[in-house]
Amino acid sequence: MSSRGPYRASEDQRTAVRDAIKKRLQEIPRESGQQTEQSVATAALTDSTENRLYALLIGVDHYAQQRGLTGAVKDASNIQTFLLAQHPPVRADRIMFLSNENATAVSIVRNIQALAHNDAIRPGDPILIYYAGHGATMPKPPGWPASTSHIQCLAPHDARVIGERVEGVVPDLTFGALLADLANSKGNKITVILDSCHSGSSTRKDSLSVARGIEFRSDDGTREYTISASYQNEIWGGAVERGLAKLDKFANGGLESHVVLAACGPDESAYEDFGTHEGRFTSAFLRVLKASGTDTMTYSELIRRLDNLPSQTPQCEGRDKDTRIIFDSGIAQRDRTCYTIERFIDGDRTSYIMQAGVINGINKGDTFAVYRDQHAFQTGKPSGGNLRVGAVQPITSTMSPVDDLHPDLNDWSSATAVLTRISPGSHNTFSIFIDQTKYPDLYAVVEALMEEALHSPEASDCSFILSNAATASISLYLLGSDELANAPPTVGAAGLPVTGKLIGFEILDESIRGLRLERLCGTVRLTEQHAILRSVLRSMAHFFYHLRSTPEKQGLSRVVSGNVRRIRREVDYDAIVPVPVYHPDGDPIDIKTQGGFYPHTARAGDHSDKRTVYGVDVVNTYKVGQGWDLFVWMFFFDCSTLEICKFYGAPKGNVQPPLRRGAAQPLPLNYGEAGLQPLTFELPVGQELDVGFLRIFVSTHNADLSRIAQRPVLGTRGVLSASKDWAMKPEIWDAITLAVVQKQ
Template sequence: MDEYLRKDLHVPGEQIVNLRNKFATRSAIIREIYALAKNPSIRKDDPILIFYAGHGTSAQTPDGWETGREKISALVPYDTYGVDEHGPILPIPDRTIGGLLHEIAEGVSGEGKGNNITVIFDCCHSGSGTRDTDYPPMCLERGFEMDENVSIPSSLDENIWSNLPEDRALSVVSGFAMYGTRSHVLLAACLEGEKAHEENHRGKFTGALLHTLRQVETHKLTYKDLMERITEKMKDQTPQCEGHYIDRTLFNALVPSTPRTIFTVSQKGEEYTLNAGSAHGITSGAQFAIYPSHDFESQDIPLATMIADTVGAFSTGLFFVADGVEDLPTPCFALQTLVGKANALRLYMPQSANAGSVLRDLKAELDDVDYPVVLREDETQTDLSVYEHVGRVEYFINDPLIKSFGLQKLFNTTGAETRYIHPILRSATHFFWHFNRSPDVSALRDSLHVQVHVLQRDDEAELDLYLRPPYRTHGENLNRDGIVDVVADDVTAYGVTVESDFTVPLHVWAFYFDCSDLSISDYYQPPAFGVRGEAPLPANGKLTIGYGAGGGQPFKYYLRPDQDLDVGFIKLFVSTRPVDLSSVVQRSPFGTEDGMERGSRETAPPLVEDTWDTITIAVVQRKHPLDLSPPVT
C-alpha cells in the first residue's frame, strides 16, 4: 500500500505514516490516527486514508455498551497482551475507532477535516489464528479469538469515545460494519464471522485491492464499483463496503491516478517488438519492466528490463539493458517504468532566488523526482516558468502557441512549499507532452475537415434515448483556420463535426486541453478501442461529437471569477489503427471544484502504411464578443 501511494498516487513521503511490526503498538496507532484531526496541513475535505493490515479479534461486549450484539470487534496491535505502566495492553475496540474517526471528521467544535475519509481493514474479527487446512500452505487466517479470561473493561478508551453523539455511538460498534456512517467509507476484507486470509505473509484482500486499483483511474470509479470488481476476484471471502458515501468516487476524486497500461511484447528471431509506438506516446529511450503474465503483482520481480530503440507509429523495437538474459516467454508483457527524454518538461526558474527561497529547495529536489524535467537558462525555450511572489508560487506559460492568444500564466497559484509545487510540475509534464506531440510526417490532416457549431435543441424532432429533444447544429462553422472564438457564457452548447475524404475508416479520440489549470478532458473516445474496435469515422463519412449518432456530450465554456480571457485547445488524435489513449485524460492538479459509402477499398491503393495524425483547434473564450467591425475612416 505504501508503494501504491507513493508511486501511483504520488503522495509525498512526508504525508505518509507507516507503522510496521514493533512500531505498530496500541499507543502509536491511536496517537497517529488522532494526530490526523490536529494536523494543520490537512484542510477540510482533503482525502485521508487509514489502512490496517494485520490481526483482528472479537470479544464479549462490555457491560453498558449497547450494541445489540454479544460481541464487539477489535484490532490487534503488535504489543497486545503485553504490559505497560497502566496494566495489560488490550486490543483496540471498534468503539474506539469510531471515536477517533468522529474526532477527525467533526472535531470537538465542528471544525473537523470533513467526511472524505477512507478506512481499509484487511483483518478478520474471529478465528483460530492457525493455518486453515482447507487452504494451501502459507495461507493463514488474519484473526483469533480472545482468551475467555481476558475481558474488555467498559471504561476502555472512554476519553476517546465519550464525546460521540448517541446516534454516532450506536452506529460505530457493529464490528466495523458501520452502516449509515457519514464520516467515512469502510472497505473491509470480509464479513463478520468470515476468515480473512493471507498468502506468503501478504493479505489476499490487499493484493486484490491493489491489483484492481492499478487497473483503473481512481477519479472515475466509485467505492461500490471498486468492491464489486474485487469481490469477483475473491471466492473464499466476501469483501465489504460500508458507509453513507459508497457511491462517491474514490477519495472524492481529489487523488487522480492513471490506470496501469500493459503492452504486449512479441519475439521474432532475436528481435523483440512492443505493440505500441509513437501514436501511444512511446519515445526512444523509454524503459520497460518485462513480466510473464498480464496480471502481475507489484511485488513480482520482472524477467528483464528493456529500452525502446526504434519507435514506429504502432510498434517499437526493444533491447535489453543487461546482457545474458535468457529467452523471454512469448508473448510477454511490458510496463513502462521510465519515459524518454522527449517527454521532459522544459522548466525555467530565476537564478537569483534568495537564500531560503523555495525555488532553491525545488531545484535541489528535481534530480530525484519521478517525472522528467529539464531546467533551461533561456526562458523563451521552455514550457513553463516558476516564480515566487509574496509567499505564493506563480506559474507562467512560455509555450509560444498558447501565448499567441494572450494567455500568460496558469490561473491558480500554490503555497511556497515544494510539496505543493511538485504536483503542478508533474501535471505540466503530462500536459505539455501530449499537447505538443504529433507525428514527424502529417499524412492525414489535409484530408480531414473539422467544424465547430453552436448546438440547439430541436423540439420538433423525435426524442432521444433520454426522452429529450436532440441537438442540431445552428449557424455557421466557427472554426476559422484552426481558431474558434466564443463568448464564454456557461450556457451555449457546442459540438464538433469531423468529415473525412479518405476511402478507409479512421479511429478518433478528441480531448480538450485547458491551459489555465492543466486539465485534459475527453470530448470523445471511441465506443470500442480494442484490437478489433470498429473505427467511428467512416470512409468518406463524418463523425459528430456532442450531438447526433456519434456520441459524447455537448460542451460549453465558462470564465472563472476575475478572468476576462481563457484559452484551451481541442485536439483530435486520428489513426488508421485502434489506439487506447484513455491515459491522456488528467484532472487539474489545483483541485478545481468544480450507412455510409465505403468506396472500393479492395482496388484502391493503400492510404498510408499504418499512420496517425493530430489536429489542434484553439478555443479563445472572452467575456464580450470580439469587435470585427471595420475601422471608421
C-alpha cells in the first residue's frame, strides 16, 4: 500500500469535498453506462441511423405428410411487415423469408449457417430467428445426452416418417449447436422466437383453434418413432452439450448467446385461431410492440405485458432478458429491480402481495413505487403511489399503501414495484473500511456516495456503509508508486481522462481470505466522475448479500444431495451407429460434505486437451408421497471479479418443479438436457489463485432470481462453459465394402 504519511483533513475541507461530489453526482447519469433521457430522446429523433438487424423468418402451413396449419405463414409475414415499418426500417435485403415448401429442415439449417458466414453481418449486429409451425416431441435416440426419455424438435415442411425413422426435423441438439456457432461468429445479440409447441395436437383440437404440434407414431398409435442416433451428427457431433436444449422447457436460464421467446411453457400447446388465421402468441406479441415500440422495452417486460393467452404461458429465457432491449442489446434507460404486484380484495379489505421475499433481499419497511407496468417506469412516467412492506415471507411480501394510490392503477394485471426509498439501516448493507488518516480524499468520496445510496430515491436494493476493519468485508486503498507497476487492470469508461489515482480492493472477509485470496482482480481510477466507483460499490453490496443470504428457518437444503463430477466423453459402439456418450470420471465430489472443491485449473488460452470439465447434478431425497418437489437454481460467485454467473434456473410461469421426489436419476444442472456445457476453470493472466463459490438455491415455490446474476465488475471471468472443442473427436475408423459382379 501507499507509504504516504499521516494526514487528516479538517471538517470544513471534508464538508467542501462532500458538497462538491454531491453536486457532481447530480450532473452525471445515475448508473454507469446509462444514457441520459436527453441523449436517448436525441437518438430517437435521428432517423438516419442505420438499422443493423438481420432476420431469418420461417412460416410453415403446408406439410408434405402432416396435418397443415393456416396461420403460420401469415404470422411470419406480419413479423416481416413490422420490421420493415420500424424507424429506421430493417432493410428488405437483410430479411430472409422461408415458407412452406422452401422451409425444409435442410433449408433452415443452411440459412442459419449462412448467417454465421455472411460477411455483411458484423460481430455485434442484432439477429432475429423466427419460426412459426409445428413442433414435436420424440423418444431420445440411443446415446443422446438427456436425463429424460424424450427430446424436442422443430417440424418444418418435410417432417415425415420413413420406415420407422423420423426425417426432416431440426432437433434441439442441432438447433443449439447452430446457435452456438452463430454466436461464436457474430456475437450474442441473437433473438429466437418460437411460435410452436412440442406436444401432439391430434387430441387438442377444437372448433376455434388448433395447436401447433404433431406426433410421430405408428398407425395404431402404440409406438413412437424417433430420429436415428447419428441424425445431423455433422452439425452437433463436435459440440453435443451446447446451446438450447429442451426448446419448450428452457431448463436452463443462463443462456448467454441468445434470448428465447416461446409461445408456451412445458406440457402446453401453442394455438392459432381459425377466425383470424393467426397464432395467439405472435398476434399478442405484435400488439404490444406496435403499441409501445421496441426502443425501451426489455424482453422480460414484453412477456409480462402480453395478453392472457388461454391455455398457454409464454416463456422468456436468456441471461440478459431483463436488460436487453427488443431485437438489440442496449440497456434499458432505467434498469432497477422490478417485481410483480398482485392486489386481493376481500370485502372492505384490500391487500397487496409482491412476488419477492427474503430470497430476493426484501426487508420489512422497504418502500416501493408502483407503476402501471415496467414500461411506464423505464420511460420515466410518474408512479401511481407507494407501497411499504409490512411482512416478509420467504418468497413473497405483504404490502400496504403509504399514501393514496392513483386511480389509473385500477388494472393490476401488469403492475410493477420498484424499490425507491429506504431509511438508513433498514435494508441490506455491506461494510467497507477505509483508513481515513491515510486516504482522507477517498474516504470523503465514498462517504458521499454512501449517503447518496442510503437516502436517494434512486437507491438500490443493496447498499454499503463505512465501518471499522473488524466488521468490514472489503478495504479500499490508494495504490502507492511501488504498486502501480504491477497493478491489475483498471476499470474505466471510454473517453474518461486517464489522470487520477488508482483504487485497490483488499478482501477482509474471513471466509474468502481464509482460502488465501486477498485482493480483487482489478482497480478503479479515482476521477471527478464517480459513476464507475459507485457502480462497483453497489455491485459489491449485491455480491456479498446474495453470497451470504440465509432463510430465517433453515432445513430444506438437508433433503437435497448433489455431486460435482468430472465428465469423460466416450463412444458407444453398441448403439446402431457409434455415438458420443458421457460418463463420470473418477470419484464424485459431494457438494455438502466436502470442505471445498479444488478443480484442475487451466491457463487462459490453454487448448481443450489440457482442460478438465465438470458437471453438477442434484437429487431430491424426499420419497414419493413425502415432502415436495422443488425448484432449483445454481449460481457461481467469482470472488476475484464479483461476477455472479447463473448456470441453471427454473422457467417462469405455471411450470412443474424440476427436482422431483423419488426421481430415479439425478437432475443435471449444467450438462445433458440443462442446455449448457460442463464447467471448466482457468486462471486469468498474472493471477496465481482464484476463489469462488457454487451456490445452489432450492425452494418449494418458483421465484424470480434473475436479478441475482451480474457481469464481472473487475477483471475477467475465471469459470467458463467448456468450449466447443473440449472433447476431441476419437480416433476410430471403419470401411464399407460393396461386391461388384460383372457378367455378360
